[in-house]
Each structure stands twice: as structure tokens, then as C-alpha cells.
Amino acid sequence: MANLKTVSKKSKAQSMGMHTEVLTGRTQQKFFNPDEAENFYYFGTYDVDFNKRTELDVKDMTAPEANKEIDNLMSQGYGTIVIKNPQGKHSLGVGILNKLNLIFEGSLGYFGMGSCDGPIVRINGRVGWSCAENLMAGKVVIEKNAGSCFGAAIRGGDLICKGSVGARTGIDMKGGTIIIGGDAGAFTGFMMQRGRIIILGDVGINLGDSMYDGTIFVGGEIGSYGSDAVDSELTPSDQDWLKRKLKVAEIGENFDVSKMKKIVAGKKLWNYDNLEPTEKKGAI
Amino acid sequence: MCGIAGLIHRGKSSNVGSELQGMLQALKHRGEDSTGYALYGDTDGKNFIMRFKVGENVGEGSSSVMEDVSVYDERKKIVDETLAEMGAKVIKEERTLPYSLRYEIDYDTKDLLDFSQRIESIPGVEILSMGKSLEVIKDLGNAKMVCDRYSLDKVVGTHAIGHARMATESGVDIKSAHPFWGYPFSDVSVVHNGQLTNYWNNRRVLENKGMRFMSECDSELIAVYIAEKMRHGATLEEGMKESLTGLDGVFTYFVATKDSLGMAKDTMAAKPLVLYESDDLVAMGSEEIAIRSVLPQEIDTYDPFDGEVKVWQI
Numbered sequence: 001m002a003n004l005k006t007v008s009k010k011s012k013a014q015s016m017g018m019h020t021e022v023l024t025g026r027t028q029q030k031f032f033n034p035d036e037a038e039n040f041y042y043f044g045t046y047d048v049d050f051n052k053r054t055e056l057d058v059k060d061m062t063a064p065e066a067n068k069e070i071d072n073l074m075s076q077g078y079g080t081i082v083i084k085n086p087q088g089k090h091s092l093g094v095g096i097l098n099k100l101n102l103i104f105e106g107s108l109g110y111f112g113m114g115s116c117d118g119p120i121v122r123i124n125g126r127v128g129w130s131c132a133e134n135l136m137a138g139k140v141v142i143e144k145n146a147g148s149c150f151g152a153a154i155r156g157g158d159l160i161c162k163g164s165v166g167a168r169t170g171i172d173m174k175g176g177t178i179i180i181g182g183d184a185g186a187f188t189g190f191m192m193q194r195g196r197i198i199i200l201g202d203v204g205i206n207l208g209d210s211m212y213d214g215t216i217f218v219g220g221e222i223g224s225y226g227s228d229a230v231d232s233e234l235t236p237s238d239q240d241w242l243k244r245k246l247k248v249a250e251i252g253e254n255f256d257v258s259k260m261k262k263i264v265a266g267k268k269l270w271n272y273d274n275l276e277p278t279e280k281k282g283a284i
Numbered sequence: 285m286c287g288i289a290g291l292i293h294r295g296k297s298s299n300v301g302s303e304l305q306g307m308l309q310a311l312k313h314r315g316e317d318s319t320g321y322a323l324y325g326d327t328d329g330k331n332f333i334m335r336f337k338v339g340e341n342v343g344e345g346s347s348s349v350m351e352d353v354s355v356y357d358e359r360k361k362i363v364d365e366t367l368a369e370m371g372a373k374v375i376k377e378e379r380t381l382p383y384s385l386r387y388e389i390d391y392d393t394k395d396l397l398d399f400s401q402r403i404e405s406i407p408g409v410e411i412l413s414m415g416k417s418l419e420v421i422k423d424l425g426n427a428k429m430v431c432d433r434y435s436l437d438k439v440v441g442t443h444a445i446g447h448a449r450m451a452t453e454s455g456v457d458i459k460s461a462h463p464f465w466g467y468p469f470s471d472v473s474v475v476h477n478g479q480l481t482n483y484w485n486n487r488r489v490l491e492n493k494g495m496r497f498m499s500e501c502d503s504e505l506i507a508v509y510i511a512e513k514m515r516h517g518a519t520l521e522e523g524m525k526e527s528l529t530g531l532d533g534v535f536t537y538f539v540a541t542k543d544s545l546g547m548a549k550d551t552m553a554a555k556p557l558v559l560y561e562s563d564d565l566v567a568m569g570s571e572e573i574a575i576r577s578v579l580p581q582e583i584d585t586y587d588p589f590d591g592e593v594k595v596w597q598i
Contacts, residue, residue: 087573087576087580088571088572088573088575088576089573090571090573105582106582107572107582107583107585109571109572109573110571125582126572126584126585126586128556128558128571129556144584145584145586146587147558147587148553148556148587163586164586165587166553166587166589167552167553167554167589167590168553185553185587185589185590186552186553186589186590186591187552187553204553204589204590205551205590
């Protein structure tokens with residue numbers, strides 16, 4: 001593994017613009033050290049050729065069998081894999097830690113594309129609950145609708161749904177971007193800690209409830225605000241970023257971003273730097 | 285965790301027994317302590333069909349106490365005598381299992397309250413369903429086991445709802461299994477996935493209003509709650525909308541009547557539901573794989589939002 005450093009002063013990653021926030025308190029900032037990149041080894045990854053393409057029909061396979069076969073194909077150097085007949089199966093495409101073009105010709109069930117790091121995925125169908133949970137990097141595009149807990153706890157990457165999504169989208173997310181072309185359900189951005197959510201349509205009740213940080217942009221109506229979610233000013237740089245992001249996402253390219261609402265954490269619930277009661281006792 | 289599934293064909297009949305079996309079997313990983321079917325079959329609509337039990341399935345995994353078959357026979361005999369006293373004529377009688385019976389009854393009444401109370405006053409007897417189209421069949425085991433046991437795969441009808449149960453808050457027995465009949469309303473049934481946290485408060489209120497509970501399963505409350513609203517003139521949809529605030533907890537549930545099928549999702553949207561709608565078919569289930577057992581081709585589905593109530597007619 002590449003060396004992870006505990007950073008006490010401005011890191012190289014910050015100077016490169018990879019990370020801008022300065023966390024205070026007891027948080028230990030540990031970032032990837034670019035100087036150590038050549039020593040970086042990621043278990044279970046392969047050298048693949050994007051021009052090497054194959055198809056995999058998973059109609060008669062269980063999810064573990066299908067996932068094992070995807071892994072097997074990657075080990076043979078296939079960089080573009082088209083999955084036929086996913087038929088709403090759960091847990092397809094999970095744990096891919098590779099660069100890979102993955103295309104699903106159909107819909108996925110629960111936990112599709114969970115815990116991935118790097119693949120570019122297009123799903124020509126819908127997805128069930130908890131799609132792309134814990135996504136670290138890469139891009140996942142869903143052409144139709146998505147279920148609840150869409151992008152739960154993602155840490156990076158772009159997660160795009162061209163249709164509507166269920167409740168608790170982006171719950172506990174810690175980075176990355178979620179883009180929704182349609183509407184989103186209740187508790188969107190619940191307890192999110194970092195990252196951005198863009199919703200072009202309407203959103204349900206309790207938007208951004210108990211969010212610690214991060215930003216939510218909404219193009220339509222808001223059912224209600226959650227605890228500690230507050231409006232913020234939409235700056236010109238926000239609008240530039242939104243335009244760029246929507247273009248890259250192939251979604252709402254002509255959407256009037258100037259009328260979007262920007263919601264952030266009021267930070268009245270913050271207590272990062274407070275000691276726990278037991279710790280206070282110890283301090284005394 | 286339980287699984288629910290339902291479908292309604294609009295403008296035609298289909299093999300709903302087999303279709304629902306496929307949907308529920310696809311959800312068996314969500315629970316297979318018991319499985320239940322509420323099937324709305326094609327009938328001439330003249331006679332009532334009463335599904336009832338005179339005992340419990342005491343097979344492996346059951347939380348019921350074993351009884352001798354002679355006890356079942358005695359209860360059946362009293363049911364027959366009571367029906368005769370009420371002027372109800374049994375046209376056809378089927379005893380699928382020692383404890384499970386199906387009667388076709390010629391009985392002229394609109395209010396089934398008195399009828400049901402008299403039948404259920406017989407100890408150990410419970411009416412699973414009463415209606416001119418509805419038949420509730422529920423037993424221990426997964427969808428295929430129950431379907432095979434009761435030969436449900438050939439039932440033709442317009443709509444159906446069902447439930448694959450993982451017992452959490454009440455026993456592994458038929459009385460706690462879904463669907464629940466919307467007592468005392470003809471042809472009303474309910475299945476539910478979730479937990480109701482104001483069950484006892486609501487139960488006390490409803491019992492004081494004369495409503496009946498047969499189990500301690502919180503899901504039964506939904507059937508009784510909706511039935512009580514309908515008893516006071518509310519439509520099915522109105523009753524379901526009121527339930528969004530009257531019931532506390534997390535839930536997705538289906539209600540079916542003789543000619544309609546409805547779904548409701550709580551305001552937290554904490555329980556899953558995937559829905560497929562077309563002009564001639566609505567199919568829904570806790571997971572998309574349930575719908576895929578009926579419609580294997582690529583289809584457009586979606587998750588209903590929080591606080592959503594929908595009702596479809598046949």
C-alpha cells in the first residue's frame with residue numbers, strides 16, 4: 001500500500017487541489033501520498049484493455065457466480081464487459097476495484113455496484129435499494145429510476161440517475177457527487193458528511209436532515225427542510241460547477257441552474273470538538 | 285423482514301394462483317416461516333366462500349400446541365350445527381387438511397358481523413376469509429410448499445396479494461400469518477411489511493368499538509383499522525390515507541377488495557416496494573425479482589414515494 005501520512009501541515013494533496021478543507025479537533029488527517037504512487041498496490045486489480053470487449057449472459061447465474069465471472073474476465077484483460085439479462089438480481093457488480101467499462105443491459109436489484117472503486121458503469125434499466133453503496137471512485141449512470149438509499153455512504157465518484165430515486169438518497173455520504181434527473185424521496189442527504197447532491201426535480205420531506213456538511217442543490221420544490229439544513233447563496237462558481245457537472249453527466253445540459261436552491265448544514269448540531277462525557281471526567 | 289407481493293389484471297382474468305406463487309417464492313429469502321395468499325378468483329358471485337381453520341399446523345417450527353384430530357372433527361361439527369341454526373346452507377365442502385376447510389355457503393346477509401361472531405365463538409375456530417370472490421389460504425412454509433399443499437397453482441382470477449413471513453413479534457402459526465381478512469367485510473384482505481409501534485393503543489380503541497382481533501400480530505391492526513373506517517362510510521382509499529397518520533411505525537401494505545387493489549407506504553418510506561404499472565397489469569412487490577417472475581422481460585418499474593397511497597380497479 002502507498003504510504004499514508006498523518007498530516008500536520010498543508011499536504012501535497014491539498015496543494016494539488018485534491019482536498020481543500022482543513023479539519024480541526026481530534027480528527028487525524030491521513031491522505032494518499034502521491035510520492036509513493038509507484039508503490040501503490042491494490043489487491044484484486046488487473047491490467048485491462050478497454051478495447052477488449054465481451055458479453056456475459058447472467059440469466060441462469062446467481063449473483064456470486066456472475067460477480068466471479070466478471071472478475072475472471074477482468075483477469076483475462078477484458079476492459080469492456082456487457083452484462084445481459086441481469087433481471088433484477090441483487091448484488092451484481094459489487095466490489096470491483098478496477099478501471100473497467102461495465103454495461104448492464106437491464107435492471108439490477110438491491111446493492112448493485114456496491115463497494116466499487118474505479119469502474120465506469122452504465123445501467124440501461126433501473127436499480128433497487130442501496131445502489132453503489134460505498135462507491136469510492138468511478139462513475140455509475142442509471143438510465144431509469146432508482147430505489148431508496150441511492151449512493152448510501154459513498155466516498156467519491158459520480159453517481160447519476162436519469163430518472164427518480166427513492167428515500168434517503170445520499171444517506172451518510174462522505175464525498176463524491178450524486179446527480180438525479182427526476183425527483184427524490186424523503187430524507188435525501190440524511191446525515192451526509194461531505195460531497196454534493198444535485199436534484200433537478202422535486203424532493204420530499206426532511207431534506208438534508210442532520211447533515212454535517214456537504215451541499216445539496218435542488219431544481220424543483222422541496223417538501224420540507226430537515227433539522228439543521230439551511231439555505232445558502234448560490235454563487236457564480238456554484239453555477240459554473242453545476243453546468244459542468246450536468247454536462248459531464250449527460251443530464252439536464254440545458255437546465256437553468258441559476259434558479260436552483262442551495263442547501264447546506266447550519267452546523268448548529270456540530271460537536272466534533274466536544275469531549276464525550278466520560279472523557280470530560282478523565283480530563284477533570 | 286417479510287416480503288409482500290400483489291398483482292391485478294385489468295379487464296381480464298389470469299392464473300393468479302401460479303403467478304403469485306412465483307412472486308412469493310422469489311421473495312422466500314425475506315422469510316419462509318409462513319406464506320399466505322389472498323386470491324380473488326372467478327366465481328359466479330352467488331355464494332359466499334368461507335375459508336376457516338379448526339386448528340393449527342403443528343408441524344416442524346410451529347409454535348402451536350398439538351391437538352388430536354378428533355378435536356378438529358368436534359369443532360367442525362359445531363360449525364356445521366351453527367351454520368344450520370343461522371340458516372346458512374353449505375353448498376360445497378372441502379377439507380384440504382385436517383385443520384383447514386373451505387365451504388361454499390348460500391347465506392343471505394349483507395352484514396357478516398353477527399355471522400362471524402357466532403362462528404368464531406366456537407373455541408379454536410377462526411374464519412380466514414369470507415367473501416364471494418376472496419379466498420385466504422395461509423400456512424407454514426414457503427410459497428411453493430403452501431401452493432402445493434392447497435393446489436393453488438390452478439386458481440384463475442383477476443387479482444391477488446400475498447405475504448412471505450419472517451416471524452418477529454408473534455408466533456409461527458397460521459393465526460399470525462398474513463393475509464388478514466378485513467373482518468367483518470366481505471372480500472377485504474391485507475398484507476403488511478413493517479412494524480406498527482402504536483399497535484396496543486389502537487387495538488384497545490378498536491376493541492372498545494366492537495372490532496375483533498384474532499392474533500397479537502401488529503399487521504392485523506391494519507385490516508381492522510381499515511375495516512373500521514369503511515364501516516363508518518369511508519372508501520378504501522380514504523381509509524388508507526387516514527392510516528398514514530393513524531398508524532405509527534414503518535410499513536408498506538396492500539389492501540384488496542372484490543374489485544380493487546391498493547398500496548400505502550408510510551411517511552418515512554422505510555419499507556421497500558417496487559411497482560410496475562401498465563394498462564392491463566399492475567404488479568408490485570418488496571423486491572423487483574418478485575415482479576420479474578411474472579414479467580421476465582425488461583420493464584419500467586419505480587419505487588413509490590413516502591406517504592403514497594394508490595388504488596387500482598380491475
